[in-house]
Amino acid sequence: MSNYHIKHLEEYYQVYRKSVREPENFWEEIAGEHFLWRKKWDKVLEWDFTKPEVKWFQGAKLNITENCIDRHLATRGDQTAILFEPNDPKEGAEHITYRQLYHRVNKFANVLKEQGVKKGDRVCIYVPMIPELAISVLACARIGAIHSVVFAGFSATALATRINDSDCKMVITSDGSYRGAKTIDLKGIVDEALENTPGVETVLVAKRINSDIKMKEGRDKWLQPFLDKASDQCKAEIMDAEDPLFILYTSGSTGKPKGMVHTIAGYMVYTAYTFKNAFQYKENDVYWCTADIGWITGHSYIVYGPLANGATSVMFEGVPSYPDFGRFWDIVEKHKVSQFYTAPTAIRALAKQGVELVEKYDLSSLKVLGSVGEPINEEAWHWYNDNVGKGKSPIIDSWWQTETGGIMITPIPYVTPTKPTYATLPFIGIQPCLMDENGEELKGNQVEGRLCIKFPWPSIARTIWGNHQRYKDTYFSTYENKYFTGDGSLRDEVGYYRITGRVDDVIIVSGHNLGTAPIEDAINEHPAVSESAIVGFPHDVKGSALYGYITLKDVGESRNHDNLRKEINQLISDRIGPIAKLNKIQFTDGLPKTRSGKIMRRILRKIAEKETSNLGDISTLLNPEVVQNIMDNAL
Ligand code: ATP
Ligand code: MG
Numbered sequence: 001m002s003n004y005h006i007k008h009l010e011e012y013y014q015v016y017r018k019s020v021r022e023p024e025n026f027w028e029e030i031a032g033e034h035f036l037w038r039k040k041w042d043k044v045l046e047w048d049f050t051k052p053e054v055k056w057f058q059g060a061k062l063n064i065t066e067n068c069i070d071r072h073l074a075t076r077g078d079q080t081a082i083l084f085e086p087n088d089p090k091e092g093a094e095h096i097t098y099r100q101l102y103h104r105v106n107k108f109a110n111v112l113k114e115q116g117v118k119k120g121d122r123v124c125i126y127v128p129m130i131p132e133l134a135i136s137v138l139a140c141a142r143i144g145a146i147h148s149v150v151f152a153g154f155s156a157t158a159l160a161t162r163i164n165d166s167d168c169k170m171v172i173t174s175d176g177s178y179r180g181a182k183t184i185d186l187k188g189i190v191d192e193a194l195e196n197t198p199g200v201e202t203v204l205v206a207k208r209i210n211s212d213i214k215m216k217e218g219r220d221k222w223l224q225p226f227l228d229k230a231s232d233q234c235k236a237e238i239m240d241a242e243d244p245l246f247i248l249y250t251s252g253s254t255g256k257p258k259g260m261v262h263t264i265a266g267y268m269v270y271t272a273y274t275f276k277n278a279f280q281y282k283e284n285d286v287y288w289c290t291a292d293i294g295w296i297t298g299h300s301y302i303v304y305g306p307l308a309n310g311a312t313s314v315m316f317e318g319v320p321s322y323p324d325f326g327r328f329w330d331i332v333e334k335h336k337v338s339q340f341y342t343a344p345t346a347i348r349a350l351a352k353q354g355v356e357l358v359e360k361y362d363l364s365s366l367k368v369l370g371s372v373g374e375p376i377n378e379e380a381w382h383w384y385n386d387n388v389g390k391g392k393s394p395i396i397d398s399w400w401q402t403e404t405g406g407i408m409i410t411p412i413p414y415v416t417p418t419k420p421t422y423a424t425l426p427f428i429g430i431q432p433c434l435m436d437e438n439g440e441e442l443k444g445n446q447v448e449g450r451l452c453i454k455f456p457w458p459s460i461a462r463t464i465w466g467n468h469q470r471y472k473d474t475y476f477s478t479y480e481n482k483y484f485t486g487d488g489s490l491r492d493e494v495g496y497y498r499i500t501g502r503v504d505d506v507i508i509v510s511g512h513n514l515g516t517a518p519i520e521d522a523i524n525e526h527p528a529v530s531e532s533a534i535v536g537f538p539h540d541v542k543g544s545a546l547y548g549y550i551t552l553k554d555v556g557e558s559r560n561h562d563n564l565r566k567e568i569n570q571l572i573s574d575r576i577g578p579i580a581k582l583n584k585i586q587f588t589d590g591l592p593k594t595r596s597g598k599i600m601r602r603i604l605r606k607i608a609e610k611e612t613s614n615l616g617d618i619s620t621l622l623n624p625e626v627v628q629n630i631m632d633n634a635l
Contacts, residue, residue: 001497003391004034005089006277012425019429020329021457024427025355027458031269036071037062037309039629041265047456052455052476055242063236064245064268065142066135068307069105072098076497078311083286084131085331087178087318093335096131098310101138102130103232108139110230111223115202116470117170119144120238122199124246125442126159126190128152128177131319132206132223133293134303136172137494141245141264144237148247148259151294152184153595156192163197166247166465170202172223176209180322187213189386193472222616241265247465248296251596252620254486254504256476259465260588266458267300268308268426270406274427275305278396278407279368280414285338286365288314290328295596296402297372300459301341305406320346326357329388333361340388341370344380345597351383352530353555358387368413369395373497374598375517377524381420399423401485403475405459411476411499421521422498433453434491435479448490450503452482487516507536507544507599512579516601519546522575526568528552528559533599534582535593537608545583547608549591549630561587584608585635590626592618603627607634 006012019026024044032040058628061594069081082240084094096104123145127133134148140147150162152173171194177184187205191214194200203220205213215222249257279301281287287306291297295317306313313334320328328350332340332351347460350358369389376384376397385395395418398410408430409423410416416424416581434442434449442449453460458485464471478484488500500515507514516534523532530551536544550568552559569581592600606615612631618624 055240060241063298072310100400105138106234109142109234111226122168125149160193163612166310174206174208260461268300270459272308274406278359287339289341324351329361336365339368343373343377451489535605593622
């Protein structure tokens, strides 16, 4: 019997070594012991990174929803599967048991069929964080349709591009959505997008805000009447292991988003196994990931990973600031959350508010804290560790990507000793390596280079929808026979990895390669600083010099900016060296971010280079309004 839960560091190394020495035997054991297969595989793994092509569990037959729902009915039918916490706390939480989820997914699946959706069809899901989002995802999987969830905060243009790119024939949406004190006319955005999407035949509309919306005759249909009539039994479509499960577009931090395609069996096995171990999920725990299901984090660690383990997964509709900045902690207390998984951007925003709002609540149920999406800077790490975790809940700084499907580098809580700003050790089965600029692998420890993965893991994306060449060019052409992540990393003296930022963002100052994360980390140590982003700009002597954009904690406070600049540069000098001192420091009220909350250095770089005529599409930003302000005050 393989161990599904890793319990101590020695065991981690033991299991890790096995997973690397005999990957096929290792994953075959995990897959064989913990899942429901309609037919077992003929071959565990076939791969060739030069094509590139990866196939796991070929020949196997299964349906992922039988693994996420049906097989739990006998043992945990009455246990909460999805714990829905609405935007307005007064509305009250909704507990959806595994049995109720089973019936609701089946009904939805029958409606999809009735509306002409077939196996292999693409369905675009543009639904806010309400139960229908998770249910529609699972309903697609039930009948073998490929879901493409688009985050319901995207604009009409962004939505239309994604619908057309994967040629979706149906869109599922809602009349509107709540976001803090605001309501959003989601259906209006869909109508606008659909002016330019010839392939869409049907729009199913869930009711959420009861607004009076326009319904287009023949195309738009209210969901509820169909659900009411539908049978709550729907036979699961038996799928091939390598059939596509979903398409999901990357966040778009570095350019045009890529429609990553994930296939069923490998994705299921890896997300389930990582969920159990990276969060040390135990029976009766209540797990909460604050991401939106519109991102990969939500796909893998709100829906599929937790449900495959029979877990209770919290789904939160609202925002951290509504009704006030204590909302996250209120939810943790109310539902006795044991694992809490969020992003550095949220942690920094909450840390800015002071600790009173955290201390108001009983957070003693917490056992594990997680971070994902960006490097977490040391100051935010300590704030999270001290005030939320009270020093007793390990923080897992988990590094991974839309493309990787699951967590790749992470501490295992209570197993791997943590270290601020370090994602620490590769997860079981993951073989990272660091490459230098000449394409040579950097051996040994205390090295820094470009992060690649040498060997396939079960949930690696198989292609970019409709553009296999782009898939090959982006990930497999930089280094021979390796998956290139696009991120830079260092490996310390004990083999821990620290992500230093995106390789595209590396700045070469007087011949030295400087990653963004360590410098921003040093800047953020200054007590007055909330967030920072650095980019390069052309410099006669150094080649490039550093330009820092910095937001301060107390907006409106009149501290002497020149003194602050000196103090910040002194900090950088002490921490990293004089080479990393900033030539220009601009204080600003906000930094441009993606909708998933990541800093978009690409735009800041153009401003620093004074190339503002071609900033590209900034309408997909979370806060496009900050861009003009930054440009107006650029140095
Ligand atoms: P695009 O690929 O379209 O530019 P994106 O890279 O932001 O967008 P995602 O797949 O959502 O899209 O994000 C993955 C990236 O997020 C990683 O490549 C890395 O740069 C960053 N990241 C995620 N988790 C961490 C982490 N724990 N530490 C540091 N960086 C992280
Ligand atoms: Mg990326």
